[in-house]
Amino acid sequence: MKPFILIANFKMNPTTLAEVEQYKSVFERELGTQELLATKVILCPPLLYAGAFRNFDERIHLGAQHVFSEKNGAYTGEISPVMLKDFGVEYVLIGHSERRQYFHMSDEDTGVLVNGALKYLLTPILCVGETRAEREKGETETVLQKQLEAVFQGLSKMQAEKIIIAYEPRWAIGTDVLPTTQEIQGVQRFICAFLTERFDEPTVGRMSIVYGGSVQNDILAAVSWEAGMDGVLVGRATLFPYEVVKMIQQAETRNLSNEAHT
Ligand code: PGA
Numbered sequence: 001m002k003p004f005i006l007i008a009n010f011k012m013n014p015t016t017l018a019e020v021e022q023y024k025s026v027f028e029r030e031l032g033t034q035e036l037l038a039t040k041v042i043l044c045p046p047l048l049y050a051g052a053f054r055n056f057d058e059r060i061h062l063g064a065q066h067v068f069s070e071k072n073g074a075y076t077g078e079i080s081p082v083m084l085k086d087f088g089v090e091y092v093l094i095g096h097s098e099r100r101q102y103f104h105m106s107d108e109d110t111g112v113l114v115n116g117a118l119k120y121l122l123t124p125i126l127c128v129g130e131t132r133a134e135r136e137k138g139e140t141e142t143v144l145q146k147q148l149e150a151v152f153q154g155l156s157k158m159q160a161e162k163i164i165i166a167y168e169p170r171w172a173i174g175t176d177v178l179p180t181t182q183e184i185q186g187v188q189r190f191i192c193a194f195l196t197e198r199f200d201e202p203t204v205g206r207m208s209i210v211y212g213g214s215v216q217n218d219i220l221a222a223v224s225w226e227a228g229m230d231g232v233l234v235g236r237a238t239l240f241p242y243e244v245v246k247m248i249q250q251a252e253t254r255n256l257s258n259e260a261h262t
Contacts, residue, residue, distance in 0.1 A: 166211070
């Protein structure tokens with residue numbers, strides 16, 4: 001069975017190392033001895049704090065919020081996939097809507113970054129999603145198709161199945177306005193159909209698609225497993241360690257009850 005994936009995006013928070021240390025101690029206290037048998041937890045702190053999380057807890061994986069495509073060279077201000085990998089980072093968010101919006105990242109740019117990440121053995125978490133205006137015009141699928149095509153064209157099955165796709169409707173990010181379970185399920189099916197057309201069913205079956213946008217513990221089920229999603233990408237709620245731990249516990253409990261029924 002695929003693990004439930006919980007990606008926690010700190011965005012540009014917190015602002016001091018002291019807060020990072022406090023976060024870690026609350027997280028550890030809340031998580032206690034909980035075994036993570038069915039949940040993969042990926043924490044994506046600001047890169048400057050990656051070191052503080054590197055040897056934090058062996059149950060936790062480390063992700064970055066951005067990466068450049070090249071190995072090294074004259075690219076002032078950028079961090080290379082090789083550096084991330086060497087540092088112990090395994091995952092990287094690519095094409096988050098805030099990078100698309102504030103840093104003008106295009107669909108083509110995301111394709112280049114995904115290729116760079118794959119080349120140097122990082123797992124890309126590709127974020128896709130439509131704006132409110134696009135949704136209102138009925139363009140959700142056209143937008144997603146374009147965002148996905150820019151990345152998946154030219155990839156082999158083996159490369160494709162390494163990518164985690166995060167469907168994040170932009171209008172649901174930071175707003176507490178949520179799509180319905182049925183709407184998310186519709187998008188999940190659309191993405192699977194898109195991938196199946198290009199690759200094959202076993203390949204797509206091994207891939208993970210998660211939902212992101214205003215995720216909290218109390219709506220976890222409705223936006224993830226009830227909608228056919230393999231996990232969630234959490235933004236604001238990440239900043240509350242007890243909230244993250246509650247989600248982990250909920251995902252683990254669900255798995256245990258699933259096992260009891262099989
Ligand atoms: P949010 O952010 O959970 O605060 O809506 C989601 C995200 O940044 O991916």
